[in-house]
Amino acid sequence: MPVSTVSSLNPPRRLLFGPGPSQVAPQVYEAMGKSIVGHLDPFFFEVVEDIRRDLRTVFGTKNPFIHVISGTGSAGMETALSNFVEPGQKLAVLVSGYFSERIAEMGHRHGASVVRLDKPWGQNFSEAEVAAFLDKEKPHAVAFVHAETSTGVLQDPSAVTRPAKAVGAITIMDCVTSLGAIPINLDAHGVDVAFSCTQKGLSCPPGLSPVTVSPAAVEILRARKTACPIWYMDLKLLLEYYDGAHRYHHTAPISAFYALHQGLALVNEEGLEARFARHVKAAAEFVRRIEAANLKMFVPAGSRITHLNTVCVPEGADELKARKRLIAEHGIEIAGGFGPLAGKIFRIGLMGPLATEDNAALLVDALISCLHN
Amino acid sequence: MPVSTVSSLNPPRRLLFGPGPSQVAPQVYEAMGKSIVGHLDPFFFEVVEDIRRDLRTVFGTKNPFIHVISGTGSAGMETALSNFVEPGQKLAVLVSGYFSERIAEMGHRHGASVVRLDKPWGQNFSEAEVAAFLDKEKPHAVAFVHAETSTGVLQDPSAVTRPAKAVGAITIMDCVTSLGAIPINLDAHGVDVAFSCTQKGLSCPPGLSPVTVSPAAVEILRARKTACPIWYMDLKLLLEYYDGAHRYHHTAPISAFYALHQGLALVNEEGLEARFARHVKAAAEFVRRIEAANLKMFVPAGSRITHLNTVCVPEGADELKARKRLIAEHGIEIAGGFGPLAGKIFRIGLMGPLATEDNAALLVDALISCLHN
Numbered sequence: 180m181p182v183s184t185v186s187s188l189n190p191p192r193r194l195l196f197g198p199g200p201s202q203v204a205p206q207v208y209e210a211m212g213k214s215i216v217g218h219l220d221p222f223f224f225e226v227v228e229d230i231r232r233d234l235r236t237v238f239g240t241k242n243p244f245i246h247v248i249s250g251t252g253s254a255g256m257e258t259a260l261s262n263f264v265e266p267g268q269k270l271a272v273l274v275s276g277y278f279s280e281r282i283a284e285m286g287h288r289h290g291a292s293v294v295r296l297d298k299p300w301g302q303n304f305s306e307a308e309v310a311a312f313l314d315k316e317k318p319h320a321v322a323f324v325h326a327e328t329s330t331g332v333l334q335d336p337s338a339v340t341r342p343a344k345a346v347g348a349i350t351i352m353d354c355v356t357s358l359g360a361i362p363i364n365l366d367a368h369g370v371d372v373a374f375s376c377t378q379k380g381l382s383c384p385p386g387l388s389p390v391t392v393s394p395a396a397v398e399i400l401r402a403r404k405t406a407c408p409i410w411y412m413d414l415k416l417l418l419e420y421y422d423g424a425h426r427y428h429h430t431a432p433i434s435a436f437y438a439l440h441q442g443l444a445l446v447n448e449e450g451l452e453a454r455f456a457r458h459v460k461a462a463a464e465f466v467r468r469i470e471a472a473n474l475k476m477f478v479p480a481g482s483r484i485t486h487l488n489t490v491c492v493p494e495g496a497d498e499l500k501a502r503k504r505l506i507a508e509h510g511i512e513i514a515g516g517f518g519p520l521a522g523k524i525f526r527i528g529l530m531g532p533l534a535t536e537d538n539a540a541l542l543v544d545a546l547i548s549c550l551h552n
Numbered sequence: 553m554p555v556s557t558v559s560s561l562n563p564p565r566r567l568l569f570g571p572g573p574s575q576v577a578p579q580v581y582e583a584m585g586k587s588i589v590g591h592l593d594p595f596f597f598e599v600v601e602d603i604r605r606d607l608r609t610v611f612g613t614k615n616p617f618i619h620v621i622s623g624t625g626s627a628g629m630e631t632a633l634s635n636f637v638e639p640g641q642k643l644a645v646l647v648s649g650y651f652s653e654r655i656a657e658m659g660h661r662h663g664a665s666v667v668r669l670d671k672p673w674g675q676n677f678s679e680a681e682v683a684a685f686l687d688k689e690k691p692h693a694v695a696f697v698h699a700e701t702s703t704g705v706l707q708d709p710s711a712v713t714r715p716a717k718a719v720g721a722i723t724i725m726d727c728v729t730s731l732g733a734i735p736i737n738l739d740a741h742g743v744d745v746a747f748s749c750t751q752k753g754l755s756c757p758p759g760l761s762p763v764t765v766s767p768a769a770v771e772i773l774r775a776r777k778t779a780c781p782i783w784y785m786d787l788k789l790l791l792e793y794y795d796g797a798h799r800y801h802h803t804a805p806i807s808a809f810y811a812l813h814q815g816l817a818l819v820n821e822e823g824l825e826a827r828f829a830r831h832v833k834a835a836a837e838f839v840r841r842i843e844a845a846n847l848k849m850f851v852p853a854g855s856r857i858t859h860l861n862t863v864c865v866p867e868g869a870d871e872l873k874a875r876k877r878l879i880a881e882h883g884i885e886i887a888g889g890f891g892p893l894a895g896k897i898f899r900i901g902l903m904g905p906l907a908t909e910d911n912a913a914l915l916v917d918a919l920i921s922c923l924h925n
Contacts, residue, residue, distance in 0.1 A: 185818060187583050188599065188814065190586050190595055191593075193593065200591065203587070208585040208586075211807060212581040213563050214581070215576060215758075217570055217885045220885065222563055249759070250623045251803050251804075252803065253784050254802075287779075288782070384805065386622070406660075411627050411630045429626040430625065431758065437563070438807075512589070517800075
């Protein structure tokens, strides 16, 4: 093969202050560029075992069943639904944002009988509301979003898991935006099935989706009579590949596993408590500066996701124009709102390497400079 | 965030002479380590457009519909089946290897009425055989594998597409192992739907699956009444993201796209004809040396996949032991057989950077040294 003279990509430098992907540490890029081994190489399974161990820590669980899906967070969502809700079973979904809408949509596609508890986007659900809904519906499973990326709202998991246990429903929790940046504590909350991604709180490139299942839910999986409708996401088959016999399933994206391995090592090195505290401090500084500039946070204090802040677009400002200026003048990416919140909010992440008070200050100054001409 | 002292991964050096993943060029690793941008960043869509253009060349098609699925080759297979075979429709599958078995299995899971034409593993299908089968079955779609990774057998696409057109069936072709190493020529053969991967003939890390659809099959997709059962792989939704409006679907694995972009640039630089010729020369040298050593090729000349060679395990040799010695003593990965071919064949790739006559010699020498104690 001739020596190449073809020039490589030259991506623009961006500061990723959006809801994800978040900024990636240089060490993670370095790990991702290491030589791959085969998907059945013993070294690969050593990497997998390290990842599984470290994921247990960030998820706050002792679940033996913790694996990584070869797709992004949405693939994790579809894995949870397609493995744990069979056609005709009743799936209850707590809907107050874009990603809980997506769960309901996937449930429909997999033939579930979907029942919804709807609240306006930007609100969360009290235990009493969930209990009344589940008592009435008696679903097989209830799904909810821990940290709703579209609104910036945090949901207390126990407000769902307690009433769910009372009616014997399994719980499916979307941890896409929460994992690695705020405490999750699956075991303490009694969550049955949880999924996440790599490109937000863990600050790795997108491409993988960690999924974990409680021992009780593993029994339900094993007792399942029909095959999972999606071969690629069939957790029983994936278990035979990643665990025990290492029976070939698909060719795992080795480089993305290297990146996740390194990202988790950085989390370990800092320590979870220190990492969470750093995110809290950065968020506090962000909110202080936003409010000092007479801007308004969309979500009331107490319901906010620490590292995913939503700010109301002020009267007279053009949301899209401001974001375009941020990219053009500062190389800063933030996001706007979806659906009913389109044009009304900015969605701003302070995650991973960017979650510092200095960066909060830099970002607010840049945002304000781009809000008005 | 504190400066890290955590040490990075140190993967063993491997020469990837298996059926995939294949050896990755340093330039591709370098591209993959570049800073990511957001999944809605205009720069990302420039990268996507370059990839789409270059994929058309290697697929041999002018199809406007050519996109990349955020999963490995198996995700591409499931995308093709779930979008183009609705529940109850008849899917004909030509089965003579592990991956055609997988197509049939996925077809079952998606509710297709699956009819099979079975031949022993290691054989391919003549036009007369396919015509007789399709005339009898009159299926909605017929699926087959171009280069069957489990056996080393190449299937002539026209032997399927001609009889399929005669009965009005759409054709689904698995190009997982063929893309980038041998000619495909989708348009000349009249293939409707094709999918592949990045980690074989294109010599990029695993993680993405290119999929292309003929204009006629796009009309079928648009006319589809039910939603694709898999939200993550719904080509209509993916089209809205990658084409035109760039409506958010999922967070694309940016780094994997960078790698594919660079891998395709290397293919372009070498030129397709030169690349194919290099693979042919390497394979000829490999076969010459194998036969000179009194080893036997599993597939008859004329039906072989140029770059994926299957060699019969000689009497008295231990297939697994030989492969373990190759890894331990030479850092060389090759693969064994699946199912009925377990223990009976070696599967040996000469792809991408490793497809040279020198490497063929190196490999055969190492293999022979590890066959006998």
